[in-house]
Amino acid sequence: MNKTLKILLIMFSTTILLTGITYASIKIYERIKGQATMTPTFTEEIGNTDMNSIWIGSFQIGWNELLNKIGGEVKFEDGSSKLADELNKKSFTKDMISPDNYYVKVEKTTPKLKEIIIDDISKKFKIQDLSILNKMNFQTRSESYTIYSMLSKKFEFIDPFDKLAEGKFSDYQEKVEYFGINNASDKRLGNNVEVLFYNNKDDLSVKLNTKGKDEIILYKTKNAESFNDLYQEISDKSNKYNGEKIFTENDELKIPYINVETAINYGELCGRIIKGTNGMYIANALQNVKFNLNEKGGNLTSEAGITSEYLSENEETRYFYFNDNFVLFMKEKDKSKPYLALKINDLNILVQKKD
16 A cells, blocks of 8 residues: 555544534543533634533523523523523524434423423433433422423444554543554445545544434544534535545544543523513523444433523512622631631622633
């Protein structure tokens, strides 16, 4: 094999796309194994390229149902929210994925609703581990609505790829596991792969075909743009590429095994009254994702939960907000005097929000 002519499709930094489902930029070794920064919107800039980032449409599907519930966009009485504004754009909707692969429920919050959701998910996806659902409060004193959504996918490659030798990833010293195609692989494995473009060893993209309708697109890049912009880049570069798009016997493919399990609480959306709703606010906004990729295929599961409540109309709401001058004391039980007293009236000893 002529090594000078070989196209080395080596994925040192990849952007993974399950078409219409999820995008992820995953580094194999993070400080917390399996963790990735959850990006709530498809259009939000990813930011720090040293961090793993992942987006999936489950939370957006739930948010869209909230918008339908209130009959318009979410705007907060206490000021604007960049995250809410991005979610209001509905960059992902449930018609972008097969009904067989998503579930969404919107009803008044009751203990019975949790039982209904558990039964529905068990019947549809055969999934028992519902960590987000179990974190949601179905015991509420005030009028409350629960929005719960799930995306679930299983996919297999047309033919399993070969396991390859372990190797380094980027500049990390630890070795990781890889799968793909090398010069000893069966030629038919090339049917799994379509070349989208190969401009050089640091600017390339391939599509992996599965037995079903799912496609996985790998894009080698260190750009920190939004997933939306990165996806557009792939399309633009693919359309301009005039080289060979068939994966040939001289080509090689090397992809790291991936295992992601992460969750997030979108606290910045919570506790803020929504304009025009007579006191509705978001009490919980949660999302998780489990995703793995190996030589045979992979699995994807993501839950999202939003609980909206109303300020009580039957009793006076008491706001225990220590957001102005206040005093703090500390004492031992059964003692008459405190051993610490602290008066707070300026910002010098308060932790300020980082830019």
